[in-house]
Amino acid sequence: MPIDHRRGAGIATWFHDPTPITNQLTDTPYVTIDDSLQLRSSSTFGQELPPRPHPGRAEGRLDALLVASWVAPRTTRIGLIPTVTTTHTEPFHVATALQTLDHISLGRAGWQLRFSAGSAEAAAFGRRSAPEIDLDAVLAGRPDAGLDGLIDDAADAAEVARRLWDSWESDAIIRDVANGRFLDRDRLHHIDFASERLSVIGPSIVPGSPQGQLPITLLAHSAHIFALAARTADVVFITPENDAPGTGASRGKNAAQLMAEVRAAEAVEDRAATGLAPLRIVADLVVGLDTATEPGSARLRRLDDLLETPSSGDARIVAGSAEELADLIAGWHEAGVEGVRLRPLALPDDLERISSDLLPSIRARIPELPAGDGIGVRLRDRFGLPPAINRYTRAREERVA
Template sequence: MSTPPAHDGPLGHGLLLLELDGAGSHPAAWRVSRTAPASLLAPEHLRGAVLAAESAGFHAVTFSDPGLPDPDHPHPDHPHPDPLGPDAAARLNALQRAAFAGPVTRSLALIPEVDTVYTEPFHISTQLASLDYVSGGRAGWLVAASPSAADAAAVGRDTARGERLSREAADSIEVSRRLWDSWEDDAVIRDVPTGRYLDVDKLHYIDAETGSYSVKGPSIIPRPPQGQLPVLAPAGLLPPEAVAAGAADALLVSAPTPELLAAELGATRAGLAAGGTGPALIAELDVVLDSRGQAAAERLDRLNGHAAWQSRRARFVGTAAELTELLAEVLAWADGVRLHPAVLETDLEELSRLVLPELRRRGLLAPTTPDATFREQLGLARPASRYAAVTAGTTAPGREN
């Protein structure tokens, strides 16, 4: 990789995110996992996975939510799933898994993937705000926008694709953000002498009129602990004007190979530079490591013998020491990296034992702080409600760094 340009990202040190997807990100991971297939949906498996990730020193975990299978427009993480695999037919809802993990963990940010197109923003915003309460302010939102005809048919509407898909995703984020702001922070007063639970003057109609939605508001639950949950979106999903306006707090950047990640990160950052300080950039990386005397390439060959792994992300196949060097280079360009282990329990064991300790020894990772909010991890201030600011006759703050 070439020398990275100087940039004013929001973070002083890198964040590491881990995708917790079934037995692993490879569609045949269940075949070699030490966890019985029937146990992958058990709460003990999820509890063990999030605690292992937290103990290893990861800053955040994400929860994939592929939705209904659509052979014409498959999920980017599982374009060719193993037809015999349990994950192809059974997957617990990402937001519910994140909510389960909330009381179990202390420092991990919990980021479920939630579709913006076939789920109404009123429901998205309230469910994510609830997750923020359950986790004590450690919730995030991984934005998805499904082009699947099966997902559209499930809710009885036409399929959105192309520019319309991007616009609807941006509109959903905007409406959700307004709903989070529709309660002022001190709207709940619990005034026992007068019997008033709420100060109704501190609940606001949002009167959101976009090309996709018409929502009056306010929300049905109080403003989330973080005020605004951090929003992560794949780079290229949202219209440039929406990104410039602060729709996303972080962009997930993919490239065909690890060698091309730096160029893609640099190009993405250059495209954001005209708008001033932009969202954090998080690189995407599939990972297959040497483990227990078996070479990573051999492990991958065995897995691919059952089902091809054709994700759109760069893929690293090699030793823990080689991965450490690659991550050190990528973190010079990116604000964070999201790792997708081929087989969760196998690759997470190597990451925990050999990779994260060395990165932390080199001072490349941000500290993990119990009870810190996800906004704090991202270096973002807690914003005031835009409606409270309007009521006070001042200018409402936008995304703050």
């Protein structure tokens, strides 16, 4: 499985869940799978990546959604959250592909939404030019027309997906063979979405999936993206205590500061009116653990020497013992962070040590961390999200009432 710690793929530990199904959650309830429309050596706004390809670095990626679709029927416990970019793709196709993944996984699918600002990606598709973005304005938190346009497009894509996922009500399929009725046309809906960029009639070509609404997640470094998360997402990944340039506007801020910014953005939106629960906040951390023969710091230096550049990304990199990392994570938990996404520095070594060494250390410091094998638990449940209520069913019931 391709995991790139620079761009937000990893496994996650969920600290707590306010719903009654806590005992069904697992230490590792989901895995995120990274993807992008650009090569790893390409640069984009808000990040400083190596300016040219390097023989020690894999340039390409396997398609995250296809990887998740392959993994889904071969697993029973773990949630699957592929990254799917919306800028140059059709929201209808994205929505139906993710619905299909939810069916295959029996309700364990999610979506990490990403948009693309690069000129190389725009040229490759040839459908639209890349916007001009003032990076200084973005980092300072000022409005930027180019970025605002990308954010609006991403919000439109998410809204289209959510409407398509609702376009089949749960009782739309009749299967009345005797009378030749297989669908209830009153339970199948055109979404009739129109914006400056998109026009989608619907309905979806995929029947309603197990979760109804898949959890939408976002990796966010700035007030602009916090606002997008508050507008469209269920889960936001933050990157506290990182001084690297790749962290963008979050650079140098602690967990409490970033959480306050997320909640401030959330307060502006009437999420309840759109059927969204309070945002779940998860902190990202790149993990390089000590081994029996080599400290994590030495392993990190070897990686730096191999790539001929210091390791740096959009999340804090911590190399050390499981106890040191567990203390850091417990501190974030005390600050109110609801979960942590652990990005292994190297595979498979750090992934194995996260399971064998780090998770037991976290559990010792956070005894309320739930146990259980998680079989059959849907991803919405693992984030503590309430069951999704179909907007069309709700509207009909309100009319009847």
